[in-house]
Amino acid sequence: MSYLERVRTQNPLIHNITNIVVAPFTANGLLALGASPFMAYAYEEVADVAKISGAVVLNIGTLDEKVVEAIRLAGQSANVNNVPVVLDPVGAGATPYRTETVQMLVRELRLTVLRGNVAEVSNVIGESWSIKGVDAGQGEGDRIGIAERAAQKLGCVVVITGREDVITDGQTTFLTSNGHVLLTQVTGAGCLLSSVIGAFAAIAKPGEDVLGSIVEALAFYGVAAEIAAERTADLGPGSFQIELLNQLAQVTPDVLAQRAQVRQIDGG
Ligand code: ATP
Ligand code: TZP
Ligand code: MG
Ligand code: MG
Numbered sequence: 001m002s003y004l005e006r007v008r009t010q011n012p013l014i015h016n017i018t019n020i021v022v023a024p025f026t027a028n029g030l031l032a033l034g035a036s037p038f039m040a041y042a043y044e045e046v047a048d049v050a051k052i053s054g055a056v057v058l059n060i061g062t063l064d065e066k067v068v069e070a071i072r073l074a075g076q077s078a079n080v081n082n083v084p085v086v087l088d089p090v091g092a093g094a095t096p097y098r099t100e101t102v103q104m105l106v107r108e109l110r111l112t113v114l115r116g117n118v119a120e121v122s123n124v125i126g127e128s129w130s131i132k133g134v135d136a137g138q139g140e141g142d143r144i145g146i147a148e149r150a151a152q153k154l155g156c157v158v159v160i161t162g163r164e165d166v167i168t169d170g171q172t173t174f175l176t177s178n179g180h181v182l183l184t185q186v187t188g189a190g191c192l193l194s195s196v197i198g199a200f201a202a203i204a205k206p207g208e209d210v211l212g213s214i215v216e217a218l219a220f221y222g223v224a225a226e227i228a229a230e231r232t233a234d235l236g237p238g239s240f241q242i243e244l245l246n247q248l249a250q251v252t253p254d255v256l257a258q259r260a261q262v263r264q265i266d267g268g
Contacts, residue, residue: 002216002253002256002257003203003204003212003213003217004216004220004251004256005253006203007033007199007200007203008033008034010054010202010203011034011035011036012035012036012053012054012055012199012202013035013036013038013052013053013054013202014030014035014036014037014038014053014054014055014057014195014198014199014202015038015040015049015050015053015055015056015057015074015078016030016037016038016039016056016057016198017039017040017041017046017057017058017059017067017070017071018039018057018059018061018191018195019059019060019061019062019090020062021061021187021188021191022059022187022188022191022192023039025188025191025192025241026039026191026192026195029192029195029196029245030192030195030196032245032248032249033196033199033249034199035054035195035196035198035199035202038053041066041067041070042070043066043073046070046073046074046077047073047076047077048077049074050074050075050077050078050081050083051078051080051081053083053202054083054198054199054202054203055083055084055086055112055198055201055202056074056075056084056085056198057086057088057194057197058071058074058075058085058086058087058088058109059087059088059090059191059194060088060090060091060092060101060102060105061088061134061191063097063101068101068105071105072109075087075105075108076108076109078109079109079110084113084198084201084204085109085110085111085112085113086112086114086115086194086197086198086201087102087105087106087109087114087115088115088116088191088194089102089105089114089116089120089121089123090116090120090190091131091134092116092119092120092121092123092124092131093120093122093123093128093131094131094132094133094134099123102123103124103126106124106154110155110156111154111155111156112156112157112201112210113156113157113159113194113197113201113214114150114154114157114158114159115158115159115161115190115193115197116159116160116161116190117135117136117160117161117162118136118139118141118143118146118160118162119131119136119137119139120136121146121147121150121158121160122141122146124150124154125146125149125150125153125154127146127149129141129146136162143160143162143166144166144168144173144175144265146160147159147160147166147167147168147173148168148170148173151168151169151170152170155170156169157169157210157214158170159197159214161190161193161218163179163181164176165179165218165222167211167215167218168211169209169211172211172264173264173265174215174262174263174264174265175262175263176215176218176219176222176260176261176262177222177261178218178219178221178222178223178225178226178259179221179225179226180222180225180226180228180229180240182225182229182237182240183225183244185237185240186237186240186244189225193217193218193221196217196221197214197217197218199217200213200214200220201213201214215262216256216260219256219261220256221248223247223251223255223259223260224244224247224248224251225244226259227243227247227250227251228240228244228246228247229243231243231246231247
């Protein structure tokens with residue numbers, strides 16, 4: 001059974017502490033995929049929610065003191081209870097507060113996956129790359145090297161997205177080149193992807209290498225975007241956004257296998 005089928009069969013509960021821009025889109029995207037979203041932020045319950053979830057997805061997009069404390073408590077509970085943790089370091093590098101906060105979180109929490117654009121991941125590990133708000137700036141740096149160094153430093157899978165996505169555990173590295181440029185016109189396309197990654201991390205069996213599942217998540221999301229763009233040609237980002245949700249529900253394991261563009265490169 002493919003990882004995608006497992007997600008749809010097991011319907012994992014995904015605890016999201018995310019930003020105010022993307023919460024409904026993220027919940028709808030997870031439902032379309034076949035996962036079960038739960039947005040919960042209160043100190044009084046985040047540890048309990050994390051404990052019973054298949055994965056916890058932490059996103060600092062509209063952070064403040066209370067959100068950061070909720071993220072810390074949820075992450076700690078997930079770690080104690082062996083629940084996978086995905087961190088989306090939205091805007092790391094844009095302000096000192098964001099950079100210091102994500103650096104504190106990666107010191108205190110054990111991550112399963114870090115997913116961001118190249119600027120965010122660089123800034124998490126103390127390497128600089130320009131960022132304009134939440135969007136990566138232009139740059140000529142070595143995206144594969146940055147991802148591999150981040151994975152080795154943090155001891156987790158690192159995903160750097162863009163036109164081509166890099167997925168690595170620091171030893172083995174994959175590139176996926178599905179996707180569509182319209183994804184850059186939909187706010188929350190990256191945040192939803194981080195939660196989709198959470199759903200694919202949730203169904204990895206105990207002791208199983210999570211990397212293969214995450215690679216499939218990236219190819220799946222990119223294929224859904226490609227078909228959504230084909231179906232809404234000439235209509236623009238609004239129609240594309242809705243069709244992306246439809247395709248998260250409709251892409252089958254067969255279509256995914258036919259269209260996935262995945263290649264492994266030398267890692268480490
Ligand atoms: P940013 O804020 O820099 O746009 P993000 O958090 O929105 O970052 P992206 O890097 O845009 O995240 O990745 C979200 C999805 O969009 C991924 O599936 C990625 O493969 C896809 N994507 C991003 N840019 C392109 C592109 N130019 N062409 C095709 N797919 C893309
Ligand atoms: N501002 C703060 S969080 C956010 C914006 C626009 C959403 C970012 O979403 P993504 O997925 O990184 O485009
Ligand atoms: Mg984007
Ligand atoms: Mg983002």
